[in-house]
Amino acid sequence: MNTPAPTSAFAPLKNDTFIRACLRQATDYTPVWLMRQAGRYLPEYRATRAKAGSFMGLATNTDYATEVTLQPLERFPLDAAILFSDILTVPDAMGLGLSFALGEGPKFAHPVRDEAAVGKLEVPDMDKLRYVFDAVTSIRKALNGRVPLIGFSGSPWTLACYMVEGAGSDDYRLVKTMLYSRPDLMHKMLQVNADAVALYLNAQIEAGAQAVMIFDSWGGVLADGAFQEFSMAYTARVLAQVKKEHNGVRIPSIVFTKGGGMWLREMRPLDCDVLGLDWTVNLAKARVLVGESKALQGNIDPNVLFANPAQIEAEVAKVLNSFGTPHTGAGHGPTHIFNLGHGISQHTPPDHVAVLVQAVHEQSRKMRS
């Protein structure tokens, strides 16, 4: 009974505001969800993680992954859920040996630093990622149609950063040394990554994901020119292979390049529905640069959540007004999905998240009236 249930077995979607906004359709208010909304700032998350023993213990256990994914929805009227997992599951399945020490970032036991290591890379058997797809199906069932479920992966370039560095980095010296001195190896790795990410996202869609997001968390560390060649081209290669619909239902795709505001015009041809933006980007300017073919997602500074409620409300207003009034009426038009410009800080007071979500909903309803 490990086979995922067919999508048709899932409950119908009650709140489709997020999906409609992704597809540039009118909504009554601006939908909101938060990157890393299931996380350490919630005491109930910390309790579940303590039971699980480790981050990967949490991510690989279907019940725990389901539990923590739903926790923020119990507190806040968010408009989407996002699979609880990590961006580095794919290279882990390639045999690189992912681990997380408490309070530290991810580490790979077997980083990829030479021709021999790159030569051994292969698109992994998706059975090794079964725990992810099982979690997707379990979460989708538990959501019971409340809000849509977003699946995700790291981008090919972002995966390559960790695969070469073996951990986080503040200068990306090793991965960029390979990029500049052995571009052939870097392209080989990125091809494998892109094809693996596409398979991975498609398997999440088959398991029940109703939208997918590609996190190009480290695209913004690349030089102009290198970004287009080594990051964006491989995001495009993923998008070319990702299902646009499943069982007759459209599956929106979101691309988020942290620090990618310089290249918005060049991202215009990307075959995705939504572009995610960090807080350095002015949403009105982004609308002009991106054109009218994509929805925009973002982009409040997560540190706003450390201010007091009145100030949070004022900053929410700035972001909503920066985008301007979204599309109303029939057909398609400009739409905005409210989010942070980066993952929520573990130090965030949960009450302030409630203030932010309520402010987005109330203010954006007023904008439309």
Added chain:
Amino acid sequence: MNTPAPTSAFAPLKNDTFIRACLRQATDYTPVWLMRQAGRYLPEYRATRAKAGSFMGLATNTDYATEVTLQPLERFPLDAAILFSDILTVPDAMGLGLSFALGEGPKFAHPVRDEAAVGKLEVPDMDKLRYVFDAVTSIRKALNGRVPLIGFSGSPWTLACYMVEGAGSDDYRLVKTMLYSRPDLMHKMLQVNADAVALYLNAQIEAGAQAVMIFDSWGGVLADGAFQEFSMAYTARVLAQVKKEHNGVRIPSIVFTKGGGMWLREMRPLDCDVLGLDWTVNLAKARVLVGESKALQGNIDPNVLFANPAQIEAEVAKVLNSFGTPHTGAGHGPTHIFNLGHGISQHTPPDHVAVLVQAVHEQSRKMRS
């Protein structure tokens, strides 16, 4: 005999290529210098630092500071020297207690985190920074007119980041919490910082600096809107007070905002001669955004220096070609100062720096012929 020698006592400038390019005048080739060119990648620097005992021991000793400033010029035909010092000397002089542990970043013993601490901040007595001005005069004498000497400071916002955080940060939580929750305190601190930085740069100019640079190293972490209000406005306040000439000689000013490529058009009115750019910026686009009133400085990725010589030459060509042919002939026109997009890595092979400097000089001469 601690009074700085009058500027007229300094030797005449033999290589004015850098100054001419700052002022948008034609040069025979594109001048080049490297951020952090006097630094740990040079074994002779490490030897001097070992003698000095600590980073601040090095920076506060006139002879050592002079020695390390000149070291890269002995190896490479660079077109400018930059004062060896730190961006955080000004808050140290305010009494915050700067220290550097070996292999770690800067730390302040007394960070500024509340109203009382902000209330105590004052523009420091410049006598506390006498060691910097003495170093400037000593270096200028030792240069003997070989190339111009650049003085510098951190920007008001970048100083505030360290003053509030007390050290480097990866999320700027404390300083942004103050910014969003107590903007009045942040403005107060930035005013003091701006006036202190202006005095500090003017004293460097009087001591012998022939150009000045403001490092807004952390401007790029701010949200759109907050950057303009809390970083750029105070850089402008510094520029309004900095001497434009000394003893009848023009003193060019450079503003470098790491991660500021999104705001180039808004930086157009800044009263400086040069804008520094990081590697995410396309130089041709930057020329259009900035307009023809400023020279551009930058912007190769320092990690290019880990590639082999032929690849370094190819990447130099990309950056030079991205700017395009600079102004030749009389009057003023577009000019480019070659630099890295960030400080050089301590792991850089010095021989590769020689390749880069030679490639810039040779290729840029050819572009003009």
